[in-house]
Amino acid sequence: MHKTKRExxxxxxxxxxxxxxMPFILGTKxxxxxxxxxxxxxxxxxxxxxxxxxxxxxxxSLGHGAFMxxxxxxxxxxxxxxxxxxxxxxxxxxxxxxxxxxLIGLASCKLHAIFLAMTTLGFSKVVSLIIxxxxxxxxxxxxxxxxxxxxxxxxxxxNYQLYFxxxxxxxxxxxxxxxxxxxxxxxxxxxxRTAPIAAASMGINVNGYKxxxxxxxAAMAGLAGCIYALNIxxxxxxxxxxxxxxxxxxxxxxxxxxLFGPIIGTLVIGTLPELLRPFAExxxxxYGVVIILVVLFMPHGIYGGMKSLIDRKRKSDILxxxxx
Amino acid sequence: MVMxxxxxxSGVAQGAIYALIALGYSVIYRTLNMGHFAQGEFxxxxxxxxxxxxxxxxxxxxxxxIASGLLTSLVMLVMERLAYRPLYTRSVxxxxxxxxxxxxxxxxxxxxxxxxxxxxxPPMLDDSTVYIPFQDNRIAISMQxxxxxxxxxxxxxxxxxxxxxxxxxxAMSAVxxxxxxxxxxxxxxxxxxxxxxxxxxxxxxxxxxxxxxxYSVSFTMGSGIGTKALTAAVMGGxxxxxxxxxxxxxxxxxxxxxxxxxxxxxxxxxxxxxxxSILFLRPQxxxxxxxxxxV
Numbered sequence: 001m002h003k004t005k006r007e008x009x010x011x012x013x014x015x016x017x018x019x020x021x022m023p024f025i026l027g028t029k030x031x032x033x034x035x036x037x038x039x040x041x042x043x044x045x046x047x048x049x050x051x052x053x054x055x056x057x058x059x060x061s062l063g064h065g066a067f068m069x070x071x072x073x074x075x076x077x078x079x080x081x082x083x084x085x086x087x088x089x090x091x092x093x094x095x096x097x098x099x100x101x102x103l104i105g106l107a108s109c110k111l112h113a114i115f116l117a118m119t120t121l122g123f124s125k126v127v128s129l130i131i132x133x134x135x136x137x138x139x140x141x142x143x144x145x146x147x148x149x150x151x152x153x154x155x156x157x158x159n160y161q162l163y164f165x166x167x168x169x170x171x172x173x174x175x176x177x178x179x180x181x182x183x184x185x186x187x188x189x190x191x192x193r194t195a196p197i198a199a200a201s202m203g204i205n206v207n208g209y210k211x212x213x214x215x216x217x218a219a220m221a222g223l224a225g226c227i228y229a230l231n232i233x234x235x236x237x238x239x240x241x242x243x244x245x246x247x248x249x250x251x252x253x254x255x256x257x258x259l260f261g262p263i264i265g266t267l268v269i270g271t272l273p274e275l276l277r278p279f280a281e282x283x284x285x286x287y288g289v290v291i292i293l294v295v296l297f298m299p300h301g302i303y304g305g306m307k308s309l310i311d312r313k314r315k316s317d318i319l320x321x322x323x324x
Numbered sequence: 325m326v327m328x329x330x331x332x333x334s335g336v337a338q339g340a341i342y343a344l345i346a347l348g349y350s351v352i353y354r355t356l357n358m359g360h361f362a363q364g365e366f367x368x369x370x371x372x373x374x375x376x377x378x379x380x381x382x383x384x385x386x387x388x389x390i391a392s393g394l395l396t397s398l399v400m401l402v403m404e405r406l407a408y409r410p411l412y413t414r415s416v417x418x419x420x421x422x423x424x425x426x427x428x429x430x431x432x433x434x435x436x437x438x439x440x441x442x443x444x445x446p447p448m449l450d451d452s453t454v455y456i457p458f459q460d461n462r463i464a465i466s467m468q469x470x471x472x473x474x475x476x477x478x479x480x481x482x483x484x485x486x487x488x489x490x491x492x493x494x495a496m497s498a499v500x501x502x503x504x505x506x507x508x509x510x511x512x513x514x515x516x517x518x519x520x521x522x523x524x525x526x527x528x529x530x531x532x533x534x535x536x537x538x539y540s541v542s543f544t545m546g547s548g549i550g551t552k553a554l555t556a557a558v559m560g561g562x563x564x565x566x567x568x569x570x571x572x573x574x575x576x577x578x579x580x581x582x583x584x585x586x587x588x589x590x591x592x593x594x595x596x597x598x599x600x601s602i603l604f605l606r607p608q609x610x611x612x613x614x615x616x617x618x619v
Binding site: 060107110111112113114115117118119121122123125126129133245248249252281282284285286287288289290291292295296299 | 353358359407410411414418419420421422424425426427428429431432433435436440551554555558562589590592593595596599600603604607609
């Protein structure tokens with residue numbers, strides 16, 4: 001098994017600790033901050049799932065928001081329209097997104113790079129078309145209103161309690177990603193990204209692993225959709241339309257192909273709209289500028305940039321020790 | 325029958341616009357082996373420059389076309405210098421994502437300069453309707469769509485001549501085949517890549533000026549049509565010029581016929597179904613060459 005360095009363990013512990021005490025510092029009744037914290041959770045899950053697909057396996061998806069939409073809407077329909085309990089509803093939406101993810105897997109077995117990107121983009125367009133036009137099922141252009149808050153044994157969850165549920169789910173997803181990346185499967189994913197032909201000739205079942213990663217990543221996105229539905233209690237197609245690009249920005253800015261990257265990206269890009277409230281109208285342009293600047297000056301994202309800085313410092317420390 | 329022919333004609337006119345933008349995608353793909361997400365925004369810029377030149381400066385149509393094409397190319401040149409050129413020597417993924425960012429930057433610039441309300445583009449070319457007797461009925465053809473088809477045909481011809489007969493055009497093929505060898509033969513790679521981007525921007529701008537009077541002009545008009553044109557280019561076989569044109573026309577016709585006979589709400593679904601079925605039967609597109617990977 002992969003050995004985690006001691007410093008990394010400390011960093012993870014500190015991050016989790018900060019995340020856990022944050023609601024008490026900001027005030028458990030302060031819904032504005034709690035909502036931002038929950039948004040970090042679902043966007044974090046999304047960025048991690050996209051990172052698995054794009055960063056580790058090299059399959060470009062421009063329509064990942066579609067899976068979030070499918071997850072959220074499935075949850076909403078199962079709980080509100082059909083009156084299911086929340087646990088089977090979450091399970092149901094995970095299964096559905098997993099199966100639809102296999103569909104994209106089918107495309108990724110056959111198509112390369114830009115062709116796959118087009119297919120996923122088209123897929124997300126179709127999903128939002130269906131959501132808008134099938135009003136009897138999804139509420140159409142008005143959106144899906146009145147999703148119930150999370151209630152367990154008659155106890156209705158407060159927003160900050162929901163945040164802890166979301167945080168726990170995010171940590172679980174992060175753990176799954178970690179275990180996956182440092183397993184035989186994760187090494188196979190990375191082999192498929194760097195050298196698909198060599199991977200196939202080493203006996204890696206390339207198409208099988210592509211199916212698997214598309215399914216897993218879609219199911220994670222579905223889970224993020226469920227959290228979104230639980231938090232906002234309202235769904236509409238246009239939010240998810242935009243989120244595909246937002247997620248790609250988060251993953252790229254944070255650093256693709258690393259476990260910490262997407263989390264850093266989520267924290268940075270997720271905070272931008274709150275800091276730039278006065279310029280909300282020009283937010284898209286600011287995202288664009290941030291994307292271009294990061295690509296130009298930090299090719300491996302913020303995480304990659306920080307890592308190379310630390311490495312350089314360590315190297316100079318060693319040098320100064322050797323030559324007094 | 326009359327309805328079918330009319331729908332086919334307007335589908336072809338719509339498809340010709342897709343084809344013009346798709347040609348830009350194909351030219352870029354031929355040289356760089358990647359897509360260009362900001363392509364639709366240059367269509368939008370072209371339309372805005374067209375409106376400005378035509379209504380504010382009252383220039384004649386032919387000059388409006390050329391000047392808005394040149395102005396858009398100038399914007400492209402500046403953007404390419406700032407955001408694309410440093411990335412040519414790195415992996416394609418970075419450049420691709422940079423173009424994605426560029427899409428939003430240009431949209432926002434247009435929003436700041438021209439505002440977010442929808443502008444009307446007064447008809448620039450002859451906008452009358454001709455009637456052709458057919459059987460015991462008559463077919464209505466708008467002159468505008470004939471103009472669109474005509475201009476697209478001329479530009480396609482000019483582009484083909486440029487790519488096969490001029491030195492820069494041949495240098496583009498050389499760069500697409502083997503960048504290193506082309507550089508060793510004295511081809512200036514950066515200039516060639518810049519000129520592909522400029523050609524793509526010019527074509528998109530002309531399409532924008534053509535389409536402006538038919539629809540209205542707003543800063544969001546580019547992204548939708550950019551995606552459609554990319555679909556057309558992918559369908560036809562990315563990098564192949566006849567493929568881009570055929571893909572564009574096919575997409576235009578499928579959309580109009582689907583909207584007419586099946587459902588107009590699901591218009592975009594038909595183009596996706598056609599794209600998927602073509603890609604699954606021929607993953608390299610209609611006219612694309614299958615890539616044989618040597619190990």
